[in-house]
Amino acid sequence: MKMLGSDAVLRSLEAEGVDVVFGLPGGAILPTYDAFARGTTVRHVLARHEQGAGHMAQGYARASGRVGVAIATSGPGATNLVTPIADAWMDSTPLVCITGQVRTTLIGTDAFQECDITGVTIPIVKHSWLVQHVAEIPNVIKAAFHIARTGRSGPVLIDIPRDVQEAELDFTYPADVDLPGWRPPKRGHAKQIKEAARRIARAEQPVLYVGGGTLNADACDELRELAEVGGLPVVTTLMGKGAFPETHALHFGWPGMHGPKWSNWAMNKADLLVACGARFDDRVTGKLAAFAPGAEVIHLDIDAAEIGKLRHADVPVVGPLKDVLRDLAVELVRLHAEGEGRRPDAWIQQIRDWRAEFPLKYAPGRETLKPQRVMELLQDMTAGRDVVFTTGVGQHQMWAMQYLLCERPGSFITSGGLGTMGYGIPAAVGAKAARPEATVICVDGDGCFQMTCQELATAALEQLPIVVVLINNGYLGMVQQWQNLFFDDRLSHVHLTHQVPDYAMLAEAYGCAGFTVSAEDEVEGALQAALDSNRTSVIDFRVDPQEQCFPMIPAGAAALDLIEFEEGEDAKVARPL
Amino acid sequence: MRHTVSVMVENKPGALARIASMFARRGFNIESLAVGPTERPDVSHITLRVDCSDRSLEQIQKQMHKLVNVLRVQELPPDEALERELLLVKVAAPPGKRAELISVAEVFNARVADLGADALIFEVVGTPEELASFEELVRPHGIKELVRTGRVGLARASARPAPRRLAVLR
Ligand SMILES: Cc1ncc(C[n+]2csc(CCOP(=O)(O)OP(=O)(O)O)c2C)c(N)n1
Ligand SMILES: [Mg+2]
Numbered sequence: 001m002k003m004l005g006s007d008a009v010l011r012s013l014e015a016e017g018v019d020v021v022f023g024l025p026g027g028a029i030l031p032t033y034d035a036f037a038r039g040t041t042v043r044h045v046l047a048r049h050e051q052g053a054g055h056m057a058q059g060y061a062r063a064s065g066r067v068g069v070a071i072a073t074s075g076p077g078a079t080n081l082v083t084p085i086a087d088a089w090m091d092s093t094p095l096v097c098i099t100g101q102v103r104t105t106l107i108g109t110d111a112f113q114e115c116d117i118t119g120v121t122i123p124i125v126k127h128s129w130l131v132q133h134v135a136e137i138p139n140v141i142k143a144a145f146h147i148a149r150t151g152r153s154g155p156v157l158i159d160i161p162r163d164v165q166e167a168e169l170d171f172t173y174p175a176d177v178d179l180p181g182w183r184p185p186k187r188g189h190a191k192q193i194k195e196a197a198r199r200i201a202r203a204e205q206p207v208l209y210v211g212g213g214t215l216n217a218d219a220c221d222e223l224r225e226l227a228e229v230g231g232l233p234v235v236t237t238l239m240g241k242g243a244f245p246e247t248h249a250l251h252f253g254w255p256g257m258h259g260p261k262w263s264n265w266a267m268n269k270a271d272l273l274v275a276c277g278a279r280f281d282d283r284v285t286g287k288l289a290a291f292a293p294g295a296e297v298i299h300l301d302i303d304a305a306e307i308g309k310l311r312h313a314d315v316p317v318v319g320p321l322k323d324v325l326r327d328l329a330v331e332l333v334r335l336h337a338e339g340e341g342r343r344p345d346a347w348i349q350q351i352r353d354w355r356a357e358f359p360l361k362y363a364p365g366r367e368t369l370k371p372q373r374v375m376e377l378l379q380d381m382t383a384g385r386d387v388v389f390t391t392g393v394g395q396h397q398m399w400a401m402q403y404l405l406c407e408r409p410g411s412f413i414t415s416g417g418l419g420t421m422g423y424g425i426p427a428a429v430g431a432k433a434a435r436p437e438a439t440v441i442c443v444d445g446d447g448c449f450q451m452t453c454q455e456l457a458t459a460a461l462e463q464l465p466i467v468v469v470l471i472n473n474g475y476l477g478m479v480q481q482w483q484n485l486f487f488d489d490r491l492s493h494v495h496l497t498h499q500v501p502d503y504a505m506l507a508e509a510y511g512c513a514g515f516t517v518s519a520e521d522e523v524e525g526a527l528q529a530a531l532d533s534n535r536t537s538v539i540d541f542r543v544d545p546q547e548q549c550f551p552m553i554p555a556g557a558a559a560l561d562l563i564e565f566e567e568g569e570d571a572k573v574a575r576p577l
Numbered sequence: 578m579r580h581t582v583s584v585m586v587e588n589k590p591g592a593l594a595r596i597a598s599m600f601a602r603r604g605f606n607i608e609s610l611a612v613g614p615t616e617r618p619d620v621s622h623i624t625l626r627v628d629c630s631d632r633s634l635e636q637i638q639k640q641m642h643k644l645v646n647v648l649r650v651q652e653l654p655p656d657e658a659l660e661r662e663l664l665l666v667k668v669a670a671p672p673g674k675r676a677e678l679i680s681v682a683e684v685f686n687a688r689v690a691d692l693g694a695d696a697l698i699f700e701v702v703g704t705p706e707e708l709a710s711f712e713e714l715v716r717p718h719g720i721k722e723l724v725r726t727g728r729v730g731l732a733r734a735s736a737r738p739a740p741r742r743l744a745v746l747r
Contacts, residue, residue: 118591119594122591122594122595122598123599123602126645127645128591130590130591151643179645180587181586181587181645181648182645303643304639304642305636305639305640305642305643307639308632308635308636309636
């Protein structure tokens with residue numbers, strides 16, 4: 001069928017089954033926006049900043065397991081997408097970004113709003129295209145979706161010059177892709193899987209170290225099967241949170257810089273680590289040379305380049321985790337039936353004892369509201385509900401990790417690898433677009449909030465209601481904590497104040513509901529009101545500015561050298577697990 | 578350790594930039610790089626020379642493999658590969674010195690590619706080591722300009738079929 005390039009973009013998105021995209025128009029992408037106006041089944045959510053659009057697409061992808069799509073114009077529109085692209089790259093979030101570009105006749109002339117965005121993003125995309133001919137559009141879009149979601153998922157970028165959008169083509173959407181250089185692994189090596197199962201059966205102190213790759217691979221049921229048949233303890237990284245039900249008897253927290261002591265001890269005293277879609281990030285391992293020194297490593301990953309990148313793998317298995325984990329479980333059952341190895345019950349008991357001995361603790365507030373208390377109450381009030389949490393980056397993010405128990409895949413959405421402040425609100429809007437039936441709650445910091453709060457307008461006007469639980473400590477708290485601990489309390493440019501802006505008033509200005517809470521006995525009421533309102537709400541929790549997040553493994557320190565909460569006589573043991 | 582890596586890439590815009598960027602970003606240094614056409618018009622060949630540990634080499638190969646335009650990555654072990662390079666050198670050659678220079682050149686099968694009033698240009702093909710020795714020999718005569726292509730390589734016709742190491746992991 002004859003049509004314009006701009007229409008071909010939309011027909012291609014429709015053919016990919018895209019239901020919603022996030023974007024903001026401008027000159028070079030105008031023809032494609034005109035195609036939206038001419039008609040499409042694709043819903044377009046108008047963001048207030050392209051970074052917001054990008055994070056929305058990420059939130060959508062994480063909540064739905066599908067590819068997120070963001071659209072922007074050339075030049076500044078495209079460069080505003082760079083942060084979400086980098087974020088999606090680090091966290092392997094499947095993302096297709098479509099940008100307008102100046103006319104092909106103007107490329108290279110420093111034309112108005114020209115930016116070589118394919119060049120800028122080379123190090124942070126799986127692949128990108130500068131579309132030179134209109135006839136390429138369907139094939140490029142087909143390939144883009146295929147690459148974004150296959151193998152290790154991640155971001156791709158399609159840059160389409162304005163005249164290419166305006167040219168005519170004979171449209172057919174291809175059934176297949178022709179990508180001779182893109183061959184992600186199809187199955188794990190059977191012998192390696194057998195060997196892995198043998199070592200799991202033999203291990204006395206094994207730990208399943210589960211990362212975000214498990215969620216990306218949609219392998220959570222298989223993971224649970226493996227853990228249950230083997231009686232294996234599971235720790236989930238920040239990115240893996242939600243891959244294993246956190247109230248399950250075999251779940252033992254979250255490893256890394258602010259992970260509880262029992263989780264880090266389990267990892268570091270293990271004799272076998274089974275890394276599932278995890279990449280030995282420095283925020284998890286601390287000092288690499290001192291990390292889990294007595295452990296053999298089985299490394300399961302779709303990306304061969306992760307094997308041995310940081311930690312030697314004794315048994316690598318490269319393949320889709322869904323199949324690999326399923327085969328491992330089957331093999332483990334077989335070995336047990338043959339009488340080889342048994343469930344590490346004593347080890348499980350040991351980790352339970354550590355958990356009882358070293359629980360999370362904080363000092364209850366006398367005059368002040370404690371952020372941990374807000375998290376505990378939030379957890380209590382949302383337990384059993386279909387919730388999706390998103391977060392910003394900082395102390396509040398780490399408290400969210402420690403105190404919110406996620407039961408389902410895709411229910412905890414955060415910026416792990418890049419640590420992007422401002423991720424939370426737009427990611428929540430995107431998650432809501434993906435899962436309208438779920439309650440979407442963004443746990444945000446006051447610093448993060450101010451980076452992307454303009455998207456409250458998007459939430460309000462697009463009928464994508466979210467609840468923002470604002471942990472307002474008046475500071476760039478995590479930076480303040482580092483300055484306190486490692487720079488002799490010399491605070492340098494971290495004070496934001498509790499009062500400016502007035503967050504509740506700002507929320508109202510954006511057409512949302514605003515609440516201000518500074519006492520513990522008001523927390524539940526405000527949360528209830530926000531959860532019941534079915535409107536986008538911001539609850540400004542004015543929490544203790546001095547509160548620090550513990551335990552903490554200082555950057556570069558060995559994971560066992562953690563700084564713990566200094567106990568006063570009034571220390572409160574956090575919610576037992 | 579120095580390694581030679583042979584890479585087949587789709588002949589697409591940006592393919593080389595993606596490879597170069599990956600090296601820069603991951604902190605690997607390219608010592609020499611030669612790109613050229615192959616028997617297939619849609620495929621180019623890149624010969625890369627890198628100085629790195631075996632472990633880094635493995636990372637390089639795997640990271641390159643993930644690039645969508647890369648079709649094949651293969652290390653060329655010195656004993657299983659043929660490597661050649663082309664050198665052009667402009668040497669000061671006053672008429673009285675020419676004969677001496679040309680006889681040195683003959684030993685290396687160097688060809689006189691151009692002749693001027695007080696200089697001449699040699700063209701030499703050989704292994705990179707041979708070219709280095711030639712360069713040293715003519716240096717005392719006064720090198721005015723010198724260019725080398727960087728090495729190109731192919732696995733020997735008699736060598737075992739490669740690649741091997743990656744096959745285990747994929
Ligand atoms: C875009 C960006 N800029 C700077 C940082 C460095 N940084 C990490 S946490 C943090 C403070 C965040 O403050 P806030 O949102 O108030 O969270 P809190 O730590 O107080 O809970 C900063 C500045 C970052 N991660 N991202
Ligand atoms: Mg703060």
